[in-house]
Amino acid sequence: MIEFYVNNEAVTFDGVENTPLLWVLRDHLKLTGTKFGCGIGSCGACTVHIDGRARKTCTTKVSLVAGKKVTTIEGLALPGGKLHPVQQAWVEEDVPQCGYCQGGQIMAAVDLLEQIPSPSDADIAREMRNICRCGTYVRIRKAIHRASALISERR
Amino acid sequence: MGGVMRREIDRGRRRFLVGGLTATGSFLLGVPALELLAQTRSAEAGGKIGFFVEIRPDNRVIIGVAQPEIGQGVRTSMPMLVAEELDVEWSSVSIEQMPLGIVKTADGFTWKYGGQGAGGSTSVTDNWEFLREVGATARQMLIAAAAQQWDVPPASCHTEAGVVVCDARGSRINYSELAPAAAKLPVPEEKPAFKDPASYRIIGKPTRVVDAKEIVTGKASFGIDTDVAGMRYAVILRCPYLDGEVESFDDQVARRVPGVLDVFRIDGPKPGEPYLILASGLAVVAESTWAALQGRKALQVKWSKGPHASESSTAFWQQCDKLLATTGQIVRDDGAFDQALGQSNDVVTARYEIPFVNHAPMEPQNCFVHVEKEKARVIAPTQSPSGANRAVAAVTGLPRENIYVEMTRVGGGFGRRLTNDYVAEAAMISQKIGGPVKLQWSREDDVQHDFYRPSGMHEMKAGLDAAGRITCWTQRLASAGKYYRRPNVEPEEQYAAELYVDDFPAQIIDNLRIEWFEVQSGMPRGSWRAPAHTANAFVIQSFLDEVAHASRQDPLQLRLKLYGENRELPYGQHGGPVFNPWRLSRLLKHVAERIDYGKAREKGRGVGIASHFTFGGYGAHAVEVTVDDSGKLVIERIVAAVDCGVVVNPLGVEAQLEGGTIDGLSTALNLEITVIDGKVAQSNFNNYRIARMAQMPAVLETHVLPYGDKPTGMGEMGLPSLAPALTNAIFNASGVRIRKLPIKDQIEKEI
Numbered sequence: 068m069i070e071f072y073v074n075n076e077a078v079t080f081d082g083v084e085n086t087p088l089l090w091v092l093r094d095h096l097k098l099t100g101t102k103f104g105c106g107i108g109s110c111g112a113c114t115v116h117i118d119g120r121a122r123k124t125c126t127t128k129v130s131l132v133a134g135k136k137v138t139t140i141e142g143l144a145l146p147g148g149k150l151h152p153v154q155q156a157w158v159e160e161d162v163p164q165c166g167y168c169q170g171g172q173i174m175a176a177v178d179l180l181e182q183i184p185s186p187s188d189a190d191i192a193r194e195m196r197n198i199c200r201c202g203t204y205v206r207i208r209k210a211i212h213r214a215s216a217l218i219s220e221r222r
Numbered sequence: 223m224g225g226v227m228r229r230e231i232d233r234g235r236r237r238f239l240v241g242g243l244t245a246t247g248s249f250l251l252g253v254p255a256l257e258l259l260a261q262t263r264s265a266e267a268g269g270k271i272g273f274f275v276e277i278r279p280d281n282r283v284i285i286g287v288a289q290p291e292i293g294q295g296v297r298t299s300m301p302m303l304v305a306e307e308l309d310v311e312w313s314s315v316s317i318e319q320m321p322l323g324i325v326k327t328a329d330g331f332t333w334k335y336g337g338q339g340a341g342g343s344t345s346v347t348d349n350w351e352f353l354r355e356v357g358a359t360a361r362q363m364l365i366a367a368a369a370q371q372w373d374v375p376p377a378s379c380h381t382e383a384g385v386v387v388c389d390a391r392g393s394r395i396n397y398s399e400l401a402p403a404a405a406k407l408p409v410p411e412e413k414p415a416f417k418d419p420a421s422y423r424i425i426g427k428p429t430r431v432v433d434a435k436e437i438v439t440g441k442a443s444f445g446i447d448t449d450v451a452g453m454r455y456a457v458i459l460r461c462p463y464l465d466g467e468v469e470s471f472d473d474q475v476a477r478r479v480p481g482v483l484d485v486f487r488i489d490g491p492k493p494g495e496p497y498l499i500l501a502s503g504l505a506v507v508a509e510s511t512w513a514a515l516q517g518r519k520a521l522q523v524k525w526s527k528g529p530h531a532s533e534s535s536t537a538f539w540q541q542c543d544k545l546l547a548t549t550g551q552i553v554r555d556d557g558a559f560d561q562a563l564g565q566s567n568d569v570v571t572a573r574y575e576i577p578f579v580n581h582a583p584m585e586p587q588n589c590f591v592h593v594e595k596e597k598a599r600v601i602a603p604t605q606s607p608s609g610a611n612r613a614v615a616a617v618t619g620l621p622r623e624n625i626y627v628e629m630t631r632v633g634g635g636f637g638r639r640l641t642n643d644y645v646a647e648a649a650m651i652s653q654k655i656g657g658p659v660k661l662q663w664s665r666e667d668d669v670q671h672d673f674y675r676p677s678g679m680h681e682m683k684a685g686l687d688a689a690g691r692i693t694c695w696t697q698r699l700a701s702a703g704k705y706y707r708r709p710n711v712e713p714e715e716q717y718a719a720e721l722y723v724d725d726f727p728a729q730i731i732d733n734l735r736i737e738w739f740e741v742q743s744g745m746p747r748g749s750w751r752a753p754a755h756t757a758n759a760f761v762i763q764s765f766l767d768e769v770a771h772a773s774r775q776d777p778l779q780l781r782l783k784l785y786g787e788n789r790e791l792p793y794g795q796h797g798g799p800v801f802n803p804w805r806l807s808r809l810l811k812h813v814a815e816r817i818d819y820g821k822a823r824e825k826g827r828g829v830g831i832a833s834h835f836t837f838g839g840y841g842a843h844a845v846e847v848t849v850d851d852s853g854k855l856v857i858e859r860i861v862a863a864v865d866c867g868v869v870v871n872p873l874g875v876e877a878q879l880e881g882g883t884i885d886g887l888s889t890a891l892n893l894e895i896t897v898i899d900g901k902v903a904q905s906n907f908n909n910y911r912i913a914r915m916a917q918m919p920a921v922l923e924t925h926v927l928p929y930g931d932k933p934t935g936m937g938e939m940g941l942p943s944l945a946p947a948l949t950n951a952i953f954n955a956s957g958v959r960i961r962k963l964p965i966k967d968q969i970e971k972e973i
Contacts, residue, residue, distance in 0.1 A: 082480075082481075083480055083481075083512070083513075083516075087512065090510060090512040091512070094455070094510045094511055095510070098440075099440070099449070100439070101440070101442065102444075102584070102633070103586065103664040104584055104585075104586070104665065104907075106664055106665055106666075106906075106908050107665070107907070109586070109908055110665075110907050139440065140439065140440035141439065141440045143439070143440075144439055150435070150439070154438040154439065157347040157437075157438045158430065158435060160432045161431055161434065161873050161877065163432045163437045163438070164293035164294070164295070164431075164877055164878075165291075165292060165293025165583070165585070165631070165632065165633050165634045166293065166431075166433065166442055166631065166633070166880055167444060167583075167584040167585045167634060168584050168633075169438060170437075170440045173438060176691070191915060192916045192918065195915040196914055196916075197915075198584065198907060198912050198914060199584070200582060200583060200634050200880075200885075200912060201293045201881045202884025202887075202913075203877070203880070203881065204914075204915050205880055205918060206877075206880070209916070212642045
């Protein structure tokens with residue numbers, strides 16, 4: 068039995084311990100905002116935060132998050148449903164096309180902005196490694212700059 | 223995508239328009255006839271709305287979308303057409319996805335809600351008249367209801383965003399209050415008058431993706447998110463050899479994996495037969511996705527390698543080379559090509575190679591199917607819901623009218639989900655286990671089993687006179703075409719998906735010959751965003767540059783001269799009936815100006831341009847690059863322009879132009895599928911390297927140049943001209959001519 072926290076709620080998993088966190092979130096906890104894209108930790112569609120840092124769940128065994136705090140895209144908005152500034156910026160810049168990768172992109176961007184509050188384009192190019200097959204990268208870049216401004220306004 | 227998608231469009235859709243009242247007092251307008259709806263609605267899976275417009279008592283307006291949303295923005299653009307003519311505030315509109323609607327008639331099946339599918343960039347074009355008419359008809363009925371209530375002539379009333387107004391009487395009334403009365407009125411026989419475009423409040427206004435909030439909060443539901451009580455999870459281990467089979471297998475270990483419930487054989491098509499599914503293999507059914515994947519990993523299989531075991535990419539190119547030394551199928555032959563070539567002053571010739579590529583939508587293929595004795599339920603991320611219906615009918619033998627298909631949001635299409643092989647597989651598994659199942663593909667499954675974009679070698683030749691005028695032109699293509707194993711396509715029609723014979727420069731260069739050679743290959747092929755336009759735009763727009771340089775002409779001026787004045791040429795393929803090359807000139811001049819085309823640049827910096835007509839829309843790119851002494855390429859700036867006629871949603875058009883440009887860039891830089899020993903060599907994103915943020919240009923400008931009074935589609939037009947503009951820029955910067963895609967490390971090697 069593995070115990071951990073997802074979006075501030077205690078959860079348990081009593082299945083096979085080497086199950087990737089991705090499939091525990093999706094199939095067992097029914098949190099389907101975290102997406103399966105590659106299964107090898109390459110595309111980033113499955114990105115969540117583990118103890119506050121962006122991590123790929125398709126290659127993270129659930130046993131490794133025992134006792135840890137996991138935040139998924141469903142848990143990112145503020146209490147009461149107010150969008151996180153990064154989510155807000157994504158809407159305002161009209162980023163999504165198919166939308167499949169965007170949850171992972173947003174989780175990666177939130178971590179980036181926590182590490183580098185005012186990233187340059189070069190910082191974004193280096194840190195944002197998630198794949199978007201629709202090619203929304205230019206809007207993602209704009210949205211990260213906008214989110215950076217929104218966060219400093221809210222402070 | 224491609225012109226062969228079967229169109230079951232009922233051209234007389236208006237006769238199906240019907241008004242009605244729901245139990246809760248909402249006004250409904252839509253198709254089909256109410257009696258028909260009453261018969262079918264309860265049986266329709268999910269109970270989703272089958273109507274286009276519903277006005278609720280609380281003033282909310284629900285607009286149904288019949289098309290699948292694959293990221294092209296139809297859930298935003300289609301309702302905009304209805305809402306504009308209905309005359310409501312966009313903020314009062316909610317969107318509902320409609321299921322597949324087909325109706326059995328004496329003449330076969332017809333659409334209930336009009337054509338449903340995402341392919342060939344046709345949603346806006348096909349629905350421009352119809353959906354505005356739906357909105358305008360509902361508005362007309364609401365006006366009629368108000369006029370009756372006030373006892374005034376309808377002509378004395380008009381509407382203002384959800385309100386009917388009679389100035390003479392000084393009265394106003396909300397649509398929602400009129401809904402019960404309007405619903406009882408007969409649908410007017412006559413087509414309603416449309417708004418004056420000058421008064422548009424929704425069409426032409428930048429409108430954000432309607433589902434953005436659901437997407438950014440993780441609530442948007444894709445096929446992969448389907449969760450139905452009692453559902454099992456399945457994966458398939460498919461034979462990696464093209465047309466290979468399961469010779470023998472041992473599933474003892476797999477069956478001991480916790481959660482694994484069953485393992486059984488899935489039979490694929492025989493070599494040469496049409497594809498219902500792509501490959502033979504073994505299905506693993508389990509209690510969770512991970513258990514199914516672990517069970518699959520534990521399988522031991524001996525494959526029979528099938529008829530293509532020796533196929534390789536090397537042999538493919540050798541075959542092309544041999545074929546091009548012979549005479550092929552002449553598919554267009556204008557003027558006297560041979561004679562003109564003999565008389566020309568100069569001859570320019572070059573060969574270009576286009577690889578197979580994988581669609582790689584971000585959401586791997588998946589499908590939920592529940593086959594029962596009399597009916598089946600399908601929940602699928604698909605571009606062709608009627609194809610999904612047919613696939614399940616083919617597997618189960620159930621009548622098509624008893625197969626209910628619900629469409630989810632789709633995590634990318636790119637043409638991959640025009641074929642419903644994964645739906646058929648899920649139906650086979652559901653039928654075998656006698657219950658509901660969700661089939662999941664892995665990324666490896668998706669990269670190694672696809673209907674790949676066709677690969678081919680193009681030989682180009684042009685003859686010029688003493689003045690540098692092109693007097694003759696030929697394109698000779700040896701390719702493995704996408705109509706391979708397609709039912710009902712004659713051998714002599716196979717070329718038609720590879721070469722669109724009315725494409726530029728046909729009808730402009732007098733002596734012109736187009737020739738096709740069929741390459742033998744076991745690779746499954748299909749439609750990939752802008753199908754053959756991706757190859758032909760690269761080849762034709764690269765070769766034009768080569769001709770310009772060989773004859774000391776400016777590449778832009780040469781194009782402008784050829785495109786000529788504003789006129790329409792007949793165009794017989796998808797996107798016709800006409801093609802106006804002048805519209806390409808207009809775009810080219812625009813992008814050339816934006817990129818400072820004529821400016822002298824330092825060594826190692828260059829610009830390239832290209833333009834192409836795709837399925838009715840016009841696109842152009844200008845690219846600025848630097849190439850350093852080691853051959854390192856940096857894309858400094860891309861200027862993209864499109865003319866898709868009337869613009870319905872500027873934000874959506876720009877998104878498709880950006881996305882198409884980046885898709886073109888990503889594919890030109892890195893993407894190819896190769897074959898070794900009868901198997902696909904690539905397997906996942908570590909060796910099929912889709913471009914990421916680091917490869918993005920510092921600047922990507924998009925320009926939308928409206929034209930005329932009708933829209934064209936926008937899903938594919940933004941892609942084809944990017945690759946040749948890029949490689950033309952590379953030549954301008956470095957002198958290295960890229961004739962083989964993808965570019966990969968060719969510049970480094972040449973320098």
